[in-house]
Structures are given as structure tokens and as C-alpha cells.
Amino acid sequence: MNFTDRAIRALKSQDQRYEVLEDGRTGLRLRVSTAGRKSWLFTYRKGGKLNRITLGVYPEMSLAQAREEVSQRRSLLNRGLDPAHIERTHKEEERQAPTMAQLAELYLERYAKAKKRSWREDERLLKKDVLPRWGHRKAKDIVRRDVVMLLDDIIDRGSPIVANRTLACVRKMFNYALERSLIEMNPCSAVKMPGKERKRDRVLNEEEIRTFWHGLKEARILLPIRLALQLQLVTAQRKGELIRAEWSHFDFASGWWTIPAERTKNHLAHRVPLSPLALESIEGLRGFHPLFLFPSRNGEKPLLDTSIDHAVRKNLDVLGITPFTPHDLRRTAASHMTGMGISRLVVSKILNHAENGVTAVYDRHSYDPEKRQALEAWGKKLEAIIRGKESNPASLAAVR
Structure with missing residues (x-):
């Protein structure tokens, strides 16, 4: 039959389903069901076997589109490939391709929980904005436009920094998927942070302290x-490293707290000297838990980082100073120590900042004496600030 739209429209249903072949041995057929539904087929022989591929429904798929589909499959045959096998493989890959919900679970369990102390924040961001929107979709089907629209919606509700954090989390997750060949490209590629980040420089003055x-x-x-x-x-230590402290990490006889390498940000063990003021605060924790200094309510694990943040936000009016975050306390301690004349190098050692370069490789000095003298001097100054008296810290000549 010479296929034209007019001829195709003229085909009527019969008591049984039937097929009409296009002239010229193209392999294009039109199947007409008993209900009058018309479907395009491509038929071909390979290895002595007749193969049939359904292409689409007429008129949703036009005659020109059906011929183009046949042409593409003929091209595969000419290259020695089997179109039916390729389509079966594609359908199986599509069936096995993870949804965003499955990818998020895989990312959190296999990557984030193993490598990120902040994995709970990733989980929160994904559950809040990403999964409600994309959870049912295949990860490979997410495109850059989807990412941009998601970020725009977060921005529109007045949360530009949350948009930045969400993009960072999603980009990391898609990179993980890319490394595991679950997707072919990262849709976050070339997407810039939508919110303007403001570098925090909040330092509490003496009156605020x-x-x-x-x-x-x-x-x-x-x-x-x-x-x-x-x-x-x-102590000027990181909040996450502090709240995960265990009693076994402390040597009270010598006055040292050793943070194991697996607990630190730079994966290096860190020794923190305990000033009398630090020891006094730690003493108030005895009896709460045999393992953790800061146990959660159920006692099965340490406090969450977010518990500290939430407590500060809820009590800002009672605390009586302009808004601050727990991390600002660490910055405050560091800034006041340098203001006392303590060298930036010693303060950096107290903060356990990562170092780069040749000096970091060859400098194996522990800086324990300098760290102890600096933190004890800071402790004395802090006690004076709390009492509202002029501070007179010990000589700092050795730590300058």
C-alpha cells in the first residue's frame, strides 16, 4: 500500500486486527485494531527471524515521523546492530535506573555517612526541598533547568543561603552518581551559587562575652x-568535635584532651590543653553518661550539632546580645587571643587548622607548651571578663 495520510485515515476496523505493509519493502507497517486504533510497526529479519518493533500510534506519530524512526533503525541494521536488542537493553537500563529517592538513599548510606560529619544536614536539605519535588523521577532525567528552577523557588521564599547549601549538596550527590556510572552528566554543571555569601566575622566583645x-x-x-x-x-575547638568528645579522650592527671584523628576535620589527632576554667566546666558534666560528655536524650549517641544551634536561636533574647552562632564563639576566642599578643601560628595550632606547603611537612614541633600557655592565659583573661575586672594575663613572651 502506498502510505498517505488520506489512505491511512480511510482504513477502517474489521472483525479481526490486521496489518498493512508500505510499498517498497521498507519494513514499515500499520496495524489496525478491532477498535480502530492504528499503530506503527517496523519489521525486519535478522538471523532468519522476523522481528517486530512498535514505533508509536497514529496520528500522534505522523507518517513522516514513522518513516524517520524506520530510517534510524535501518541505519543500525546496516551497521550490523540489532534494533530490537538495543531497545530491550535500553528498556532494562531504564527500569534499573535509580529514582532520585533511591539515589539520595544510596548517597547518604554509602557516601555521606561514611565521609561527612555533616551528613544529617545533607539529609535534611534533601528531605526538605529536593525529594518532595524530584523523588519519583529518574536521576538521569534531571536536567540543568530543573536545578535552576528548584533554586529559584528556594530564593523566592527568602532563603538564598539555603539555596547555596542545597546546590552544594545536590552537586555532590550527582558527582557521586556520575562516578558510579548511574548518570552520564551532572545537571549542576555550570550552575552558580544563587545566593550572595557573606563571610562571617562576628566576634563578641568583652561586654557581650x-x-x-x-x-x-x-x-x-x-x-x-x-x-x-x-x-x-x-577551648576554641569546633562544635562538632567538642560534642562528640568521650571521657576516654581526656587525661585529667596531665590536663590534656586528645581528639582522635577520625574525629577531626583535617584527620589529624589534636591535643588540647585544659585550662583551669575548662576543667571546671568539664567537671559539671560528670555523672551524665559513662561514655559521652554530651549525650543525647536517649543516651545512645552524642548530641546533634543542630541541638546546640537550636538552643542558641531559641534563647537569643535571654542571652541578651545581638544574634550569634556557636561557631562565632570559636572565632571570638581566637580573635581575643591574637589581640592579647599570642602569635597567629600558635592560635592556628590551637584551632587545628590544616597547613600546606613545605613548612608543614618539616615542622614536627608539637607546640604543646605554647598551646598550654596561650589557653591558660586566655582562660585567665576570660575569668576576668566574666567577673567584670581588668584582666592581667601571664607573660606571653614564649608564645609570641
């Missing part, structure tokens, strides 16, 4: 969280 310290006594904050905030200011 005093108000904060005394305000903790009035705030509706659990004692372990209150002491964690005090210790972050006293």
Missing part, C-alpha cells in the same frame, strides 16, 4: 548544652 556567660544561667538550655557553649569559648 560577660552578658552571654551570665545569660546562660538564665536561659532555658539543658546543662550539657550550656557547658558545651562555655567550653567552645574556653
